[in-house]
Amino acid sequence: MAAAAKILAADIGGTNARFAEVQISGLSQMQVSPPVVFPTWSESIDSFDQLLRHYESAKPPGTSPIADYDALAIAIAGGVSGQRATLPNIAWDIDLTVSKPVKNVFLLNDFYAQAHAYLDPDVFDRMHLVRSGPGAGPGAIAVVGAGTGLGHAALKPHKGERIVIGSESGHASFSFHGKAERQIEASLLARKGKTWISADDVVSGSGAALIHESLTGELASPAAVLAEKHRNSPTCAHYSRFYARACRNYCLAMFPVEALVISGGIAAKNPHLIESEPFIGEFNDGRSYRHLLEKIPIYLNRDEALGMKGAAIHAWLQLTDSSTG
Known part of the structure; x- marks a missing residue:
């Protein structure tokens, strides 16, 4: 049986950002916390670092700090190349060579991330x-x-x-x-x-x-x-x-x-x-x-959390491969 992982998944769209804690041990075995949702960018959020700081201040009491997760999986509405993302509908970009809050960070296009959720064999029953x-x-x-x-x-x-x-x-x-x-x-x-x-x-x-x-x-x-x-x-x-x-x-x-x-x-x-x-x-x-x-x-698909679930599945698969490879 594959090891469980605790992943902070984020779906950062052109309008809103969603963060959720995902406990995952398989494609159909995951628990997702209620999401923390807020505008992706504003006068107080004009960079990726500020977005993460805003999440830290907005997350529910008792939620783990970002540094305590096995991985941070980021689904972003933009083009991703390696550790950089270009965001056509957001006023800032992401460069993980500059900003990397935890050891394991996975940066994914939002639909590339969401597509991983369809690896769950039960997903079509819920659509x-x-x-x-x-x-x-x-x-x-x-x-x-x-x-x-x-x-x-x-x-x-x-x-x-x-x-x-x-x-x-x-x-x-x-x-x-x-x-x-x-x-x-x-x-x-x-x-x-x-x-x-x-x-x-x-x-x-x-x-x-x-x-x-x-x-x-x-x-x-x-x-x-x-x-x-x-x-x-x-x-x-x-x-x-x-x-x-x-x-x-x-x-x-x-x-x-x-x-x-x-x-x-x-x-x-x-x-x-x-x-x-x-x-x-x-x-x-x-x-x-x-x-x-x-x-x-x-x-x-009406499940707004599917992008976060897919990002978590991608991160879990990568962590599982690295631990068994």
Whole structure:
């Protein structure tokens, strides 16, 4: 039986940071404390060190100090290379060659971290099934999720197991089709002052607000324009199609695909966006691959702690390998 570990897991998004203590001894054997949640950056949090200090001051009484954990596992909304992370939606970066609060620190892209949670064989029993299907197996589990930005990751089969593959596909260019969509593209280019638009610019919270402004001329929050009561609006229809296009593109890139998991706060709070005809119709529209895309089951993850759980699983696997290798 593998040794248990006490890990401080953090999921640092573009809007909020979440910290939790994770006691883990297996892929399905973990206990997660209630998370400590606070804004990722503010006037008092303008660096990674200050974020950790804020956690230390905000954690519940009796919680262990950071230095007492077996590992710190950090899932971050940004590109990770070695011990450094570039954070496109946060005003500061991370460099563990400068800031390393404990001996074992694991720095992971947030969706790369979350994908590790799907190594738990029971995880799909806890998710909402949007659409059933046989999938194409053995194949990949593709994970896509919109929130402050647009994240991607996958698990690919390899020698009877699964390996996690990270991605920064959200920062690749996004394609617009037809006159109406070209008008939205022109509006986004003008508002953002960019020469091209990425998927992250479109399939995100800020993207939803800009799509709505382009269509109506009205300024409104993402939560307002994507709400259930507006499910039949042009804004929701366009956003659903754009979200589906991003999912379809990633599934085709990772094909064959056993399952698509949609994560992130936008779909969790507004499931009508991915259960709608515009979403399903656009996702299936793969030309000669339509019959294959139609077979992919689609799941919705509503567990906000899954990124922390995945980060803890990654850390536990690394600690286990180092102790037995």
